[in-house]
Amino acid sequence: MSDRTLSGKSSIAGIGQTEFSKDSGRSELQLACEAVHAAIIDAGLTPSDVDGLVTFTMDTSEEMEVARNVGMSEISMFSRVHYGGGAAAGTVLQAAMAVATGVADAVVCYRAFNERSGNRFGNMTGRITTLPPWLSWYAPYGLMTPASWVALHAHRYMERYGVTNADFAPIAIVDRANAATNPGAWFYERPITFEEHQQSRWIIEPVLRLLDCCQESDGGVAVLITSTERARDLPNPPAVIAAASQGATFDSEMMTSYYRDDLTGLPEMGLVGNRLWAQSGLTPSDMSTAFLYDHFTPFVLMQLEELGFCGRGEAKDWATVERLSLTGDLPINTSGGLLGEAYIHGMNGITECVRQIRGTACNQLGDVVHALVTSGTGVPTSGLILSKL
Amino acid sequence: MSARLTPTITQDTAFFWEGLKTERLLIQRCDGCESLRHPPRPMCPQCRSLEWGTIEATGHGTVISYVIPRHPPLPFFDDEYIVALVELDEGVRLVTNLVDVSPAQATMGMRVVVRFEHFDNDLVLPLFAAESIS
Structure with a gap:
């Protein structure tokens, strides 16, 4: 590979998080500080070793507030990534680029919020006084929640390929089964059956039932990225960043990309997938596990197609409980995902894949060599491939 | 009201x-x-x-997707309603509501025509009804 590659140059050396709950009882800034500090400790470093910070544009904890709380002194790089949950792996991309180019030596990416007890994304009642311009094309018609934005897109996919809501059940069943054996998951010891999925109430008919929608959570997650060379000598086995990419394609909107010729795919994720495979030299069949961003189940099926795990329109038959479970060919969302573990805007998918590579996950798979992580879909998005050293 | x-x-x-x-x-x-x-x-x-x-626009178009939001309840939407993505015959698309169409009647590919609805807050929205009944 040429010198102009990101692949392999940096690694995730530290991970940190708070507990995941429905009411943290403390500020978003405190959650951010706790998670960031935990990631630094986990990496075997000190706050003064950190010289870069990256978060989401949606995050309320400013970089300098985090730095002054945690006691960091000199920050040479700070950056934010837009588009909601699409930012998750994108934060790691920013950090990896900074480390690979020598702009920074140790960068912490964080996301912390009280999304359940505080500002809930799906609750527009009484919250919006002036609509942002883009929402003005949707809110007057009652299309106001992430679930409804996704469903109007996904219904077109269902129509095209003969997919029904029952075809989404395997994703929810697998996620909840994995959460059931993860003591840190909100839905610990609470698996679901196919019947329970099908009997759960409609949120957006005829696309999304309650059990197709991820939960809402309070919590914080952080990861620390440094050079692979340095990470080698730190306490925990590095999760090498084999590939990282963001993806935006023509005619994107924030969850309402309804104006493209074809509404049966997620072209942003197709772009991310192509970049990840090219950068890493790996293929879908090389993945030991995948954390596929699961805010809403239909977009997990569409991701499997965009990433090349199966062909267009094939996911409804390909994505079986057997194949996606811990003992299957492609175990997904081994911590329980956003449906089962917690909704920390996708950052908890990155930490779970790091644990799988380290061999310390609660639902530990056999030898995990390569893990794929994706970020929020239906928006400009991002993805990562993490590998064992 | x-x-x-x-x-x-x-x-x-x-x-x-x-x-x-x-x-x-x-x-x-x-x-x-x-x-x-x-x-x-x-x-x-x-x-x-x-x-x-x-x-x-002529106001005629085709439903290319639709949903019936059930939860959460929203201000201004007390009754059941349908949100549709309509492709106008001119080729552009817009998000709208279907009026005088029940959820059971809504279909992909349904032909619709604009109906201008006047609301109390000095607002007019282009909603759509089935072509066959207008």
Whole structure:
């Protein structure tokens, strides 16, 4: 590979998080500080070793507030990534680029919020006084929640390929089964059956039932990225960043990309997938596990197609409980995902894949060599491939 | 009694909302290459022209997707309602509501025609009814 590659140059050396709950009882800034500090400790470093910070544009904890709380002194790089949950792996991309180019030596990416007890994304009642311009094309018609934005897109996919809501059940069943054996998951010891999925109430008919929608959570997650060379000598086995990419394609909107010729795919994720495979030299069949961003189940099926795990329109038959479970060919969302573990805007998918590579996950798979992580879909998005050293 | 959330109008989009007040459904058309675009925006992605005018849509179109939001309850939406993505015969798409159509009657590919609905907050929205019943 040429010198102009990101692949392999940096690694995730530290991970940190708070507990995941429905009411943290403390500020978003405190959650951010706790998670960031935990990631630094986990990496075997000190706050003064950190010289870069990256978060989401949606995050309320400013970089300098985090730095002054945690006691960091000199920050040479700070950056934010837009588009909601699409930012998750994108934060790691920013950090990896900074480390690979020598702009920074140790960068912490964080996301912390009280999304359940505080500002809930799906609750527009009484919250919006002036609509942002883009929402003005949707809110007057009652299309106001992430679930409804996704469903109007996904219904077109269902129509095209003969997919029904029952075809989404395997994703929810697998996620909840994995959460059931993860003591840190909100839905610990609470698996679901196919019947329970099908009997759960409609949120957006005829696309999304309650059990197709991820939960809402309070919590914080952080990861620390440094050079692979340095990470080698730190306490925990590095999760090498084999590939990282963001993806935006023509005619994107924030969850309402309804104006493209074809509404049966997620072209942003197709772009991310192509970049990840090219950068890493790996293929879908090389993945030991995948954390596929699961805010809403239909977009997990569409991701499997965009990433090349199966062909267009094939996911409804390909994505079986057997194949996606811990003992299957492609175990997904081994911590329980956003449906089962917690909704920390996708950052908890990155930490779970790091644990799988380290061999310390609660639902530990056999030898995990390569893990794929994706970020929020239906928006400009991002993805990562993490590998064992 | 009947209102809807008020859209935020910008310099790029004012013509659309103004047109609705006189029951005209206007589509932005590039002066450079004559391509149509919606939602409105200042530059044509085909030819980069900043010059544009409008055409009045016939108001006929086809439902290419729809959903029935059940939860959470929203202000201004007490009754069951259908949100549809309609492709106008001119080729551009817009999000709207279907009126006088029950969820059981809604289908992909359904032919619809615009019906201008006047709301209390000085707002007119282009909603759509089935072609066959209007």
